[in-house]
Amino acid sequence: MQSDDSSNNAIVVEGLGKSFGDVTAIEDISFEVPRGTVLGLLGPNGAGKTTTVRILTTLIKATRGHASVLGIDVSQNPQAVRERIGLAGQYAAVDENLTGRENLRLIARLTHQPKNTIEGRVGEMLERFDLVAAADRPSRTYSGGMRRRLDLAAALVHRPPVLFLDEPTTGLDPSSRSDLWDIIGELVRDGTTVLVTTHYLDEADRLSDNIIVIDHGNIVAQGTADELKSRLGAVVIELTLADQAQAGRARDALAAIGPSEIDTHGKSLELKVTNGTQALMDVVRILDKENITPVDLGVRESTLDDVFLSLTGRKAGETNGTPESSPIAGEKA
Amino acid sequence: MTAPVTVKPTPIIQHIAWTISDTIAVTKRNLITYVRLPQLLVFSSIQPVIFVLMFRYVFGGAISVPGGSYVDFLMPGIFVQTVVFGAMNTAVGLAEDLRKGLLERFRSLPMSRAAVLAGRTLAEFVRNIWVVALMCGVGFAVGFRVHTDPWVFVSGLALLLLFGFALTWVFAFVGLSTGNAETAQAASFPVMAVLVFASSAFVPTESMPGWLQGWTNNQPVSVTLDAVRALSIGGPTASKVLTSVAWCFGILVVAVPIAIWRYRTKV
Numbered sequence A: 001m002q003s004d005d006s007s008n009n010a011i012v013v014e015g016l017g018k019s020f021g022d023v024t025a026i027e028d029i030s031f032e033v034p035r036g037t038v039l040g041l042l043g044p045n046g047a048g049k050t051t052t053v054r055i056l057t058t059l060i061k062a063t064r065g066h067a068s069v070l071g072i073d074v075s076q077n078p079q080a081v082r083e084r085i086g087l088a089g090q091y092a093a094v095d096e097n098l099t100g101r102e103n104l105r106l107i108a109r110l111t112h113q114p115k116n117t118i119e120g121r122v123g124e125m126l127e128r129f130d131l132v133a134a135a136d137r138p139s140r141t142y143s144g145g146m147r148r149r150l151d152l153a154a155a156l157v158h159r160p161p162v163l164f165l166d167e168p169t170t171g172l173d174p175s176s177r178s179d180l181w182d183i184i185g186e187l188v189r190d191g192t193t194v195l196v197t198t199h200y201l202d203e204a205d206r207l208s209d210n211i212i213v214i215d216h217g218n219i220v221a222q223g224t225a226d227e228l229k230s231r232l233g234a235v236v237i238e239l240t241l242a243d244q245a246q247a248g249r250a251r252d253a254l255a256a257i258g259p260s261e262i263d264t265h266g267k268s269l270e271l272k273v274t275n276g277t278q279a280l281m282d283v284v285r286i287l288d289k290e291n292i293t294p295v296d297l298g299v300r301e302s303t304l305d306d307v308f309l310s311l312t313g314r315k316a317g318e319t320n321g322t323p324e325s326s327p328i329a330g331e332k333a
Numbered sequence B: 001m002t003a004p005v006t007v008k009p010t011p012i013i014q015h016i017a018w019t020i021s022d023t024i025a026v027t028k029r030n031l032i033t034y035v036r037l038p039q040l041l042v043f044s045s046i047q048p049v050i051f052v053l054m055f056r057y058v059f060g061g062a063i064s065v066p067g068g069s070y071v072d073f074l075m076p077g078i079f080v081q082t083v084v085f086g087a088m089n090t091a092v093g094l095a096e097d098l099r100k101g102l103l104e105r106f107r108s109l110p111m112s113r114a115a116v117l118a119g120r121t122l123a124e125f126v127r128n129i130w131v132v133a134l135m136c137g138v139g140f141a142v143g144f145r146v147h148t149d150p151w152v153f154v155s156g157l158a159l160l161l162l163f164g165f166a167l168t169w170v171f172a173f174v175g176l177s178t179g180n181a182e183t184a185q186a187a188s189f190p191v192m193a194v195l196v197f198a199s200s201a202f203v204p205t206e207s208m209p210g211w212l213q214g215w216t217n218n219q220p221v222s223v224t225l226d227a228v229r230a231l232s233i234g235g236p237t238a239s240k241v242l243t244s245v246a247w248c249f250g251i252l253v254v255a256v257p258i259a260i261w262r263y264r265t266k267v
């Protein structure tokens, strides 16, 4: 390509902000994505993830700040940016009346691939995304997972060095999800830089080299998954008590070690601590003294769920009305 | 900070070549829909056929036109009405593409900014050729006769297609602005009804009150209709045709840029 960027960063965002009238979708966001790495943009619904992606993919203009992709300013030279990026948006954008093959052929033509290479490339993509058997059926007949795969294939037909994925696995069943994760992993091994947004913590954990947590249009934390976890207590001690009264007593008794939360059923406690072994011994000693015997006692590594909860005060996806971190919706046929 | 990157601008010739090939690709895509879902074509053809039969046999007896048969007066009206209402398809199709996220994808590609709309309006143009051919067939079957030369009549049909093409650009703007098929349809219908029914499509305007005639005689649908009618049943044509062509280009000059602008800036 014509660009020769000496920088190591595929994406650079500086003081980016976007307002829609009175609504501030993103306030002040800055980050960098080194080439060949995956950045996970994690946040609840309405955090500003899609808005950030839409600015970076030249669909809308920022109100404030700068953003560049492979050293090219997205607002000054959008056309050059478009030649170098792939986008799979929040909803699978495939033409339902075209077959899988026709969809990919269309995108190949519209990205100006040399004519004599198009059929070969389309066939290659169908194979890679396991769509060969369905290639000549209208995509209307595809399952949700197949549509997603077709959508991702369409984003990749022209071999973009930078890929944007906006909530790529929303609405997929667990096996389609992990298929998609494997594909994304392969792309990164081949050198593609990926920015993926998600409100699934396990997804950010699984896919990303670096994670940025955003909420209300601002970055609230960033780092690797491990860094984020250890920053907010590396270990969670989980206790289950016989009844709610005991749970309340246990919480009061353990207040000296650290704050703990009782779950919605009222019988389980979670205590976030940094030094797991020491804290566990303290817990046992205190409970024994108070004559409280837990039904169950365990220690686990803290998850990004815990991190997210303490950073935003909400569980991931809560604004969506589904306080689950794993997708529950089945494939949309 | 990132070192600024210099990107060579695309040469103008290359740009034009891409605009053409992108437009062809999108036109093809839209035409495939009509092949895959022939019911779209069938249903949009049934309505005008029913109109022909109804006006010919149900109302036709009660309406008399000076110096000629009603069917010869009627058919150009049906042609124009069909093309005008058909233009609403453009709004519906684009609103659907918008809702499904397809326009978002197209806008993220390095393709021409005009091609999505041009491909849509050209596909509608092709569809109109089919619909007009069908109308002619039905018209001839119920007694419609051309009183001018065949090639004069065909140039009337060409004018009709040009007018339809101009209108599809207006509806491209409507579809992008409403962003939903039902709203697009609801927003378009009243305007279309005023244009089509307050015209000389079905009854001679002499029967209308004077204030209404000022509108019905000069609005674009009537003007085009009078031109098409003159090209099929005879009479003075030059000034009618020129006025209609002027309307077509006037509409295109305004509608094409604002529709493309809407496409580019759609939030």
Ligand SMILES: Nc1ncnc2c1ncn2[C@@H]1O[C@H](COP(=O)(O)OP(=O)(O)O)[C@@H](O)[C@H]1O
Residues within 6 Å of the ligand: A020, A023, A024, A025, A026, A043, A044, A045, A046, A047, A048, A049, A050, A051, A052, B267
């Ligand atoms: N086109 C728009 N017009 C008005 N408000 C918008 C628009 N797009 C997004 N917003 C608002 O901006 C905020 C961030 O939205 P979004 O970026 O879609 O969040 P996310 O993708 O993280 O769920 C939300 O409050 C949303 O309502």
Ligand SMILES: [Mg+2]
Residues within 6 Å of the ligand: A046, A049, A050, A051, A090, A166, A167
């Ligand atoms: Mg979003």
